[in-house]
Amino acid sequence: MKTKAVRLYGKKDLRIEEFELPPITEDEVLAKVVTDSLCMSSYKAANQATDHKRVPDDIAESPIIIGHEFAGEIVEVGANWTDKFKPGQKFSIQPAIYYEDGPVGVLSAPGYSYQHIGGDATYVIIPKDVLVQDCLLAYDGPGFYPASLAEPLSCVIGAMHANYHTKAGSYVHDMEIVDGGKMAILAGVGPMGLAAINYALRREDRKPSLLVVTDIDQERLDRAASLYTVEFAKSRGIDLRYVNTSTMGDAVEDLRELTGGDGYNDVFVFAPVPQVIEQGDAILGFDGCLNFFAGPSNTDFSAKMNFYNVHYAYTHIVGTSGGNTYDMKEALEIMTKGLDPAGLVTHIGGLNVVPEATLDLPNISGGKKLIYPHVEMPLTAIVDFKVLGRENTVYANLAKLCDKHNGLWNVEAEAYLIANFAGLK
Incomplete structure (x- = not known):
């Protein structure tokens, strides 16, 4: 399975690359990432690189995929986990998978520490570390972006x-x-x-x-x-x-x-x-x-x-720095009961904008920047959809769908974007 991902090689060295993922083992899960939310923590990791506590020392030779506020759909399940997860199931990730390993513990986390998992990718391999810590969480609510925003809500x-x-x-x-x-x-x-x-x-x-x-x-x-x-x-x-x-x-x-x-x-x-x-x-x-x-x-x-x-x-x-798995589960549960995190989102973009947007995140006004890795789209403020729609029907229709929801991003707009992206300009 090929994936396209944003990988960190060093300080401020983010690259979009396409490469082959290895076959999954019996203790791994192959997944499609549908949405990722950019976070200031990724900005810090990209600027600090190996000085960051969660980033490995060897990223120049073994780059990691960035992004940790992501959600998507399970594609394939390793043999040891078929009793818990199924292909087609929607998921969210709890990236704070801290576990004991001696007196200090391990701070590894998706989006900071792994070569094959991070939110800014089209496909990822969810490793055993995540599975055994019960950090791959099923999501039964509408759309995908709420599950992507479950991590910041859990914080x-x-x-x-x-x-x-x-x-x-x-x-x-x-x-x-x-x-x-x-x-x-x-x-x-x-x-x-x-x-x-x-x-x-x-x-x-x-x-x-x-x-x-x-x-x-x-x-x-x-x-x-x-x-x-x-x-x-x-x-x-x-x-x-x-x-x-x-x-x-x-x-x-x-x-x-x-x-x-x-x-x-x-x-x-x-x-x-x-x-x-x-x-x-x-x-x-x-x-x-x-x-x-x-x-x-x-x-x-x-x-x-x-x-x-x-x-x-x-x-x-x-x-406090981040929520734990119980907080993530509470976030997902409260969203299935009606809490919509769309008010956090002000910008939408594709994988193509992630390196520049991540490194410039403190200078970009507004709230959360929501990324759709399978979409090619400039980072665009939702409030600008209507103006851009004068020359592009996709933006025009996105504007109409957001207007139906008090100007906010929503499940209808998400589904329409995924179905009609075709390289927005």
């Missing part, structure tokens, strides 16, 4: 599960956000912040009574408010506020005032900016927990924190 699910609180007189940690508590999502209208808002609004087991989402970009705040409305939040018993902190006289004082002066039980920081972290620390209430979600590239990155409050007000800080 925010894991973050909320990782927060913790205590009770007076006890040092036992109560894991999770406070049910009925006050939550703030700072710098919260980027792709991952939108995923966190979506999840917080649709959880059945617990939810905040107050959810404050901040940013300094009014246009992005307005888009978030149009996707995840105050009215919908109210129907879920949540008081949702979108706040532009750049217009506040004293952001800390004004944000605390929204809680009646008590401060927040749970604060999530979605930007690696010291001032935002310090703002988050300052608005914590008693026994409040700050989750530093945004991973910095700078190994010397730091910010101030009030340690008087750590000691006397029992404030906590945690950091």
Whole structure:
């Protein structure tokens, strides 16, 4: 089976290549990748290359395939796994396949560490490492892109599960956000912040009574408010506020005032900016927990924190990097029940754009960039479909399908693109 893939050879050295995959073993699965979502983690891996903890040292001779937020369809199943997987089955991948191997463990992951599996490819071989860790996950929902976005959604699910609180007189940690508590999502209208808002609004087991989402970009705040409305939040018993902190006289004082002066039980920081972290620390209430979600590239990155409050007000800080398999399963389950992650997606493209787009990802505005590896298409903003449609009927029809869904990417548009791509210009 031939595959076409984007492979990493060294720092900023990404190449689109076609090559032959070996026959699968009895402990492997051959799969077709239908969609992959570009992630800042791939940008970091491409820039750091062998300096990255998950990237092998020998990629110059044995390049790896990048991309880890992907979904597709099983083509062939090795003999040892035919009781669990079948050809034609839709799947998603949990790339964080950490497993014990001595005192340190192994950090290998699809999209960082393997020659024959990664999301930016047409066909891949899913290795035994993934299968034995139960990280190949069946997906029964509509389309493919939701399953591709299950991985980023699992990251925010894991973050909320990782927060913790205590009770007076006890040092036992109560894991999770406070049910009925006050939550703030700072710098919260980027792709991952939108995923966190979506999840917080649709959880059945617990939810905040107050959810404050901040940013300094009014246009992005307005888009978030149009996707995840105050009215919908109210129907879920949540008081949702979108706040532009750049217009506040004293952001800390004004944000605390929204809680009646008590401060927040749970604060999530979605930007690696010291001032935002310090703002988050300052608005914590008693026994409040700050989750530093945004991973910095700078190994010397730091910010101030009030340690008087750590000691006397029992404030906590945690950091999470990725969700686990249980979080992925929860993401897939909640999507089959109606959570649509389409609000994260702002751009669509083919495999041909992956090297350039990955290396330039921090400079490309908007949310998630969704890649269809079997499609040749420029990286195109969904909002530009209508204009491009004046000269191309495929774009025109994609625009109509997105207009039917509040301007968002959707299963109908995905199916139409796959059936009619024919090398979009």
